[in-house]
Amino acid sequence: MASTTEENYLKALFNLANPQGEVNISELAHQMQVSMPTVNSMVKNLQKQGWVIYEKYKPVLLTPEGKKTAALVIRKHRLTEMFLVTKMGFGWEEVHEIAEQVEHIHAQKLFERMDEMMGYPTVDPHGSPIPDKLGRMQEIHYKNLSQAKAGQEVLLAALADSSTEFLQFLNSRNLSLGMELKVVSKEPFDQSMVVSYEGKSAETLSEKVCEKLLVRILD
Amino acid sequence: MASTTEENYLKALFNLANPQGEVNISELAHQMQVSMPTVNSMVKNLQKQGWVIYEKYKPVLLTPEGKKTAALVIRKHRLTEMFLVTKMGFGWEEVHEIAEQVEHIHAQKLFERMDEMMGYPTVDPHGSPIPDKLGRMQEIHYKNLSQAKAGQEVLLAALADSSTEFLQFLNSRNLSLGMELKVVSKEPFDQSMVVSYEGKSAETLSEKVCEKLLVRILD
DNA sequence: GAATTTTGTTAGAATAATCTAACAATATAA
């Protein structure tokens, strides 16, 4: 069974994988906040356990086993976040840190019960998909708000950044998932947008912000 | 900050302490399921951190800091057990294992929120007291059911054993905390008792069982 | 294509938590 440390590495590999599934040692070291030699030895360990494919000087790849193990940890993380928000009244900006610890609890029952109590949610409070019990995660292909054109209406469906700081920024603008936004105008100079939504008739959002808002374009 | 391992040792010390607060190395080794040399080195480590008083060949004692740290872990454990039972529908026989892991989560907020949602319970699902936020635990002095005399009525208030096996035994007899029991008779030969309670008019309980049922004698 | 920078590996060491084997102190029994 994977240790907490190993689970965190597997999750990082899952999240960092490029379209070919590859992750460089340096990226992983950066993500995990450890030195490259540390990653080098951990990767050898993960390989021995059958969770990654690794050859000297080549990027690391998760095996199907590794992918499944990672996805099941992510499932516990996201179920926990959703439970904390919907059943315990936490704000979406408070739950990641807690879930980062709870995800390592080995008690299937606990998470199955959360799932059941919530009615089997498919996404977490930040709009990220929750993998199923078999570790299958369905890819959802959203657009950035920055790709929308003036006049279009969109549904805010997920976030490309779930950091506390970004979530607090969204709170300060009264933005939350499920809202309909209308692009009032787009500034050609800096790609910033003026949008209107529930209560706000003209809120300006920078390109940086718009790129992190994942939307479904309506009609 | 105490590691998970250190927290588990502190908790064991807290629970094993005799009236003078002393714990022998061998008892601790037995409780923790590790060898005596392992305990010896851990005790030296706990001493360095100011959690225990220790001299070669003498029993170990928790310091006030050690006691407080232990009590706060026990608080998290018991709040978790109570939350799992009252808010998530788990049986009292299922929660100890899960709480054993959840108690090590470093997120004050999580436990404060559980506490709040439950309306600040004072005991866990097995009748054990929940320490307060400052780590103060009030001693409750119950009697064993085996100390009751024939004809007496008692309130089942807590358990001296919260093992899954014992809890399942109690489930099988439909016994739960808060019930009133009447001692119908006591067998002088083996100290077994015949008791009556909700629905059962004559259930025989062995001395072993009666010693583990903590009661308040009524009237 | 050679020089430089970046990325990755090896070697060697540290800390936490554990073990077994050997020995020493304390407690119990004869």
Next chain:
DNA sequence: TTATATTGTTAGATTATTCTAACAAAATTC
């Protein structure tokens, strides 16, 4: 009060996770 049993300690080793320093390979720049 010796002998024996129990309890506790030391020494030395192991595994997991991490580090720094030194070196090597690969990628990038000139």
